[in-house]
Each structure stands twice: as structure tokens, then as C-alpha cells.
Amino acid sequence: MEHWKRTIERANRCFMLGELVDAREAYLQALALAQVLYERWEDADEAVAACVISLHNLADLHLRLNQPEESAEYLCAIHQRLLQTMQNPRLAPSLREAALRQSSKTYVELLSFISEHGEYPRTHRLLHIGAAPSPAPVHHGVH
Numbered sequence: 598m599e600h601w602k603r604t605i606e607r608a609n610r611c612f613m614l615g616e617l618v619d620a621r622e623a624y625l626q627a628l629a630l631a632q633v634l635y636e637r638w639e640d641a642d643e644a645v646a647a648c649v650i651s652l653h654n655l656a657d658l659h660l661r662l663n664q665p666e667e668s669a670e671y672l673c674a675i676h677q678r679l680l681q682t683m684q685n686p687r688l689a690p691s692l693r694e695a696a697l698r699q700s701s702k703t704y705v706e707l708l709s710f711i712s713e714h715g716e717y718p719r720t721h722r723l724l725h726i727g728a729a730p731s732p733a734p735v736h737h738g739v740h
Contacts, residue, residue: 598638601630601647605654612658621658627651641691645682645699649675653706660714669717672710676703677723 608623631647638644652675659667682688682696711720 598643598647601627601634604630605650608654617658617662621655624651624655624658628655636688636692641689641695642698644692645679645695648678649699649703665714666717669710669714669720672703672707673719673723676700676707679703
């Protein structure tokens with residue numbers, strides 16, 4: 598966790614100084630660390646928060662680069678990861694609960710992004726998953 602924190606702090610310093618290429622590289626390193634340790638961290642809330650922060654920081658960086666579609670991809674990626682975590686019965690209950698708590702924040706962030714920058718294909722798909730009618734059930738009986 599300490600290595601992740603130092604990496605994020607370095608990335609944030611670069612971002613504030615306008616060194617966006619270096620910031621992106623450090624954010625990607627932080628994300629890689631967070632993803633590798635996601636299911637291994639003792640504190641599930643910290644594990645989930647590290648992934649959320651890493652991806653949200655990348656989204657902010659791409660907005661600053663005037664690349665809103667890339668930003669949307671990062672925002673969708675973390676929200677989708679949390680939804681998958683919540684639904685995965687093989688994961689620790691503490692990790693699933695942490696994902697549930699953070700998912701409300703990632704959802705609000707997505708809605709805020711859409712209200713300011715519009716929808717993109719992935720945001721539309723992710724937020725409208727439950728809105729589409731279900732296909733008709735297939736019956737495999739003998740006729």
C-alpha cells in the first residue's frame with residue numbers, strides 16, 4: 598500500500614506541475630499496483646479505493662488533455678469492476694461490501710461526467726444494461 602501511495606503522490610505532483618506525460622505514466626503504474634493487489638490487501642476498503650482513485654485520476658488527466666472519450670473509458674472501467682466485484686461470490690465478503698460502498702461514488706461520477714461531456718458508447722452501454730428488454734427464454738423441450 599505504501600508503494601501505491603508514493604506512486605499516486607508522485608503522479609499528483611506531476612499533474613499539478615503540468616507534466617502530464619509523467620503524470621500519466623505514474624498513474625498507470627499506480628493502477629497496475631492497485632490491480633495486482635486488489636484481492637490481496639488486508640483492508641478491502643483501501644484496496645477498492647486505490648483502484649477507484651487510480652482510474653479517476655487517469656480520467657481527470659484525459660479530461661485535461663481534452664480527451665473525454667478516454668476519460669469515459671476509465672470511469673466506466675472502474676464502475677464496471679466494482680459491479681463485477683459485488684456479484685462475484687468467490688471474492689471475500691469484505692471486498693464485495695467495499696465495492697458496493699464505492700460503487701455509489703463511481704456512479705455519481707459517471708452521471709456527472711455525462712451531464713458535462715455527454716454520453717459515449719461505453720457510458721451508454723454500462724448505464725443502460727438493465728434498461729433493455731430481456732430476450733425471450735429458450736425452451737429446450739421435446740416437441
